Amino acid sequence: MTDVFPQVPNKPSWYDWLYQNTDKDVEMYRILTEGHDTILECGVGTGRLAIPWAKQGKTVHGIDYSEKMLEEFRQKLPHFPTEIQDNIMLHHADMRDFDLGQKFSFVCIPFASFVYLLTPEDQKSCLRSLKKHLADGGTIVIDLPTWQEAMEEHWLANDNVMRKEKQFVDEKTGKTKQMWTTTHFDASTQLMEQYRHYRTYSKDGQFEEEQVVLWKSRFFLFGEFKLLLEACGLTITKVYGDFQLGPFKHDSEVMVAVIKPV
Numbered sequence: 001m002t003d004v005f006p007q008v009p010n011k012p013s014w015y016d017w018l019y020q021n022t023d024k025d026v027e028m029y030r031i032l033t034e035g036h037d038t039i040l041e042c043g044v045g046t047g048r049l050a051i052p053w054a055k056q057g058k059t060v061h062g063i064d065y066s067e068k069m070l071e072e073f074r075q076k077l078p079h080f081p082t083e084i085q086d087n088i089m090l091h092h093a094d095m096r097d098f099d100l101g102q103k104f105s106f107v108c109i110p111f112a113s114f115v116y117l118l119t120p121e122d123q124k125s126c127l128r129s130l131k132k133h134l135a136d137g138g139t140i141v142i143d144l145p146t147w148q149e150a151m152e153e154h155w156l157a158n159d160n161v162m163r164k165e166k167q168f169v170d171e172k173t174g175k176t177k178q179m180w181t182t183t184h185f186d187a188s189t190q191l192m193e194q195y196r197h198y199r200t201y202s203k204d205g206q207f208e209e210e211q212v213v214l215w216k217s218r219f220f221l222f223g224e225f226k227l228l229l230e231a232c233g234l235t236i237t238k239v240y241g242d243f244q245l246g247p248f249k250h251d252s253e254v255m256v257a258v259i260k261p262v
């Protein structure tokens with residue numbers, strides 16, 4: 001197996017900062033998990049989706065390769081009532097090969113996290129692990145970025161341009177945080193290497209620190225994904241193209257695949 005980059009800064013609080021306003025998929029996943037009481041989320045991160053599910057009364061098992069992300073998630077738990085905390089089980093595991101010794105009626109890899117599996121071997125190994133954890137009659141959902149999104153986000157760029165992606169003023173400290181990126185996409189391997197520069201400036205605008213993280217992703221089109229699933233005894237029963245569960249089209253913003261065993 002190839003190495004997995006942690007894909008997060010040393011301080012995962014940056015992750016929560018970057019995605020604090022990202023909730024476009026929360027309602028979609030509420031709808032997709034209707035009728036499912038037990039959920040397995042691969043790449044659970046800091047609980048952006050798992051916490052809403054737990055609040056809805058669902059039992060959520062989350063696995064993540066990054067201990068630091070899990071620790072950030074664990075630190076949030078005491079802020080919730082015990083009945084919500086009790087709905088969340090966190091496991092330090094690699095989605096490419098894991099065994100929790102139980103099955104789930106809903107298994108998912110949300111927020112495009114499947115792109116962090118950089119080779120077809122890793123992807124297949126992961127899909128087989130998902131299948132092993134799926135209860136009879138259960139559903140797998142994987143959402144992926146589309147080529148359209150990759151183009152719009154400059155993920156297919158190879159131009160050495162340093163792009164300012166995000167800026168935010170921390171209300172508590174008054175400090176400004178910025179994320180800058182340079183991106184190299186290699187069409188022969190379908191791999192994107194993105195250097196993410198996380199910069200902090202003091203209240204009066206003085207540069208304080210920079211942390212650089214290499215972010216690697218592998219993009220592919222719908223046809224390759226379908227073949228990959230078929231090679232693992234899985235099939236797509238439905239594919240959506242937006243977070244309102246609209247049809248998948250050539251310019252869709254996302255590819256949400258609902259998957260069942262063959």
Ligand SMILES: C[S@@+](CC[C@H](N)C(=O)[O-])C[C@H]1O[C@@H](n2cnc3c(N)ncnc32)[C@H](O)[C@@H]1O
Nearest residue numbers: 043044045048064065066069094095111113116
């Ligand atoms: C983009 S975040 C998504 C977090 C969460 N699902 C959400 O929607 O906010 C991707 C997560 O996948 C985790 N991850 C990456 N590769 C992994 C692997 N091979 N096994 C398990 N987790 C992995 C990262 O550590 C990170 O927490």
